[in-house]
Amino acid sequence: MPYQILTDSALPPEMEEMLAGICEVHVWDLTEDDPILPSIEGFITYGHPVVLGSHMDKMPNLRCLSNFGVGVDHINLEDARARSLPVGFTPGFVNGVTADMAFAMLMTIGRNIIQGWRHAHGPDYLAYDANILHGHEVYGSTLGIIGMGRVGREIARRASGFDMTVLYHNRNPSPHAAGLNASYRSLEALLDEADFVVLSVPMSPQTRHLIGAVQLARMKETAYLVNVARGGVVDHVALVDALQRNLIAGAIMDVTDPEPLPRDHPLLRLDNCVILPHLGSATYQSRFRMSRRTVDNLLAGLRGQEMPSRAA
Numbered sequence: 001m002p003y004q005i006l007t008d009s010a011l012p013p014e015m016e017e018m019l020a021g022i023c024e025v026h027v028w029d030l031t032e033d034d035p036i037l038p039s040i041e042g043f044i045t046y047g048h049p050v051v052l053g054s055h056m057d058k059m060p061n062l063r064c065l066s067n068f069g070v071g072v073d074h075i076n077l078e079d080a081r082a083r084s085l086p087v088g089f090t091p092g093f094v095n096g097v098t099a100d101m102a103f104a105m106l107m108t109i110g111r112n113i114i115q116g117w118r119h120a121h122g123p124d125y126l127a128y129d130a131n132i133l134h135g136h137e138v139y140g141s142t143l144g145i146i147g148m149g150r151v152g153r154e155i156a157r158r159a160s161g162f163d164m165t166v167l168y169h170n171r172n173p174s175p176h177a178a179g180l181n182a183s184y185r186s187l188e189a190l191l192d193e194a195d196f197v198v199l200s201v202p203m204s205p206q207t208r209h210l211i212g213a214v215q216l217a218r219m220k221e222t223a224y225l226v227n228v229a230r231g232g233v234v235d236h237v238a239l240v241d242a243l244q245r246n247l248i249a250g251a252i253m254d255v256t257d258p259e260p261l262p263r264d265h266p267l268l269r270l271d272n273c274v275i276l277p278h279l280g281s282a283t284y285q286s287r288f289r290m291s292r293r294t295v296d297n298l299l300a301g302l303r304g305q306e307m308p309s310r311a312a
Ligand code: 8YV
Pocket: 046, 047, 048, 068, 069, 070, 071, 072, 094, 278, 279, 280, 281, 282
């Protein structure tokens, strides 16, 4: 008998292939009750569904959850622990790609790539003009990394190739920082000094709205905010205000709160803001590795074995 598995949205073909013959997969959007729920043994959280104890309680035979991704802020881990449900995740598989993305983003915003694309494709580009769309240099500038975890360290490694001065802020100074030529700063000092502020902290009650009006006002007028963490780390109302008043040069966010933003959200209308659709780990290679680990965690949980990567 195949294991009965739930997911919140359709799984990618490679994961379906990995599960074929072992699991029967059902899709549940977590709204209305589904008659299949009592038979469910494992739950793959694929598209960041909010999962609470009340959802888990609808599945009396549930033995484990396996999250596709490293951030598990959408799952109530306390509720899972209280029900002795192990939760798998995929750390170590998204670090390099997310750091690549952070770099692509800071170059995009610093060098006006999106505005340049729009101009070059538009009807007004009839003569070359050396006086338009001047940006700020990335190489040789000061990078401030908030969150020197696995992704933050990969970002710091890339920065050395761009001759950047690397500052970082973390709950505690990181033992890896010296090898990365990165200097610890208080949050305030980092915001004062950095030309590019990159957010790579996990989402938690402590990091919610870590960047708000006070923090944005501290940043240089020429500085950019780059968010590859979670939307909730940035107070969006404060960000709109800071961008409208040109308190900072610009912001580029791969993540928002909510995600996606309502189509009439002011951040989608501002020239000095770029919003991306959560592409941080979206490469063929990374998605495959994440799928493999998600399935391995799931099968271990179903078989009562230790998961290769367990968040709770
Ligand atoms: C993924 C992420 O795109 O790992 C995470 O926490 O946010 C991203 O790498 C996501 O989990 C897949 O939906």
